[in-house]
Amino acid sequence: MFDPLLHQNIRSKLISLLISNEELPFKALKEYLKVTDGNLSSHLTKLEKAGYVRIEKSFEGKRPKTVIYITDEGRRAFKKYIEALKEFIEEN
């Protein structure tokens, strides 16, 4: 009934953050969501596989940097998910 990828606390917060900021570095997401590197990576991999986010890895000098972008597909899925949540609450 609900998108299983988005119906999860960390991932729904993560997508909400990306919607209000368009793009955010991995470090910023990690600090905000208070999760470990591994935990965040696993959530991001799932979202990336579904095409909801785009992950760009680059180097800033010698330091690796990862930036996460929300995709149009991600926006659409999130909108649908919110509508489904609202509908469910109204019906029950």
Added chain:
Amino acid sequence: MHKKEEALEHLSAIKSVLIDKDSFFPYNYNALIIWGLIGTIMTFTMPYLIKHSVIEGTLFSIAMMSIGFFIEGLLTKRVNENYDIETCTKKQRFIASSFTILATFAIIFSAFFAKQDLIVPLFMIWMFTCGFGHYVVGYVLNIRLFTVVGYISIVTALILFIVSIFMIDLGDINSLFFYICQVITFVVLGILPIWMGRKLKKEL
């Protein structure tokens, strides 16, 4: 029932990020202390300078604003580096451009008023524009303290504007009304931002 509670929880978590205070906004509140100091310096020097020469007063305002924006930029850059943010976030860009527009507006209006030898209203112009800026920031980031300080500044400026209609010489920098406005402006543009900066720093 359990599913409904779960759905409500999810919706409220999303709302907290998209609408409420929980949004992501890296900021160094020391910048507010810097703005408070700049506000104090300007309150006690700019009216005399601009009365003496509109160009000198205007250049002084531009210089003070540039210093403020420069320091704020540096402080924000440092905070952003902690999060790997290269330039700035969308909200930071919006707030910086709003304040730049407001400062430009205040500088141009100040020069225009000073040319007509209307020195006292300069206090109200700056209080109003800064208050409006605080109000916008408070609204965008949902920080109640900013909104309240914004309201206080705007209302104070409007009350003084209304009172000034009944005053005779608004170019007199030795009148009692001038001193009253100067002290009020010092409180609003000097003390309030410093107090706000210290308070928000403690809350972090």
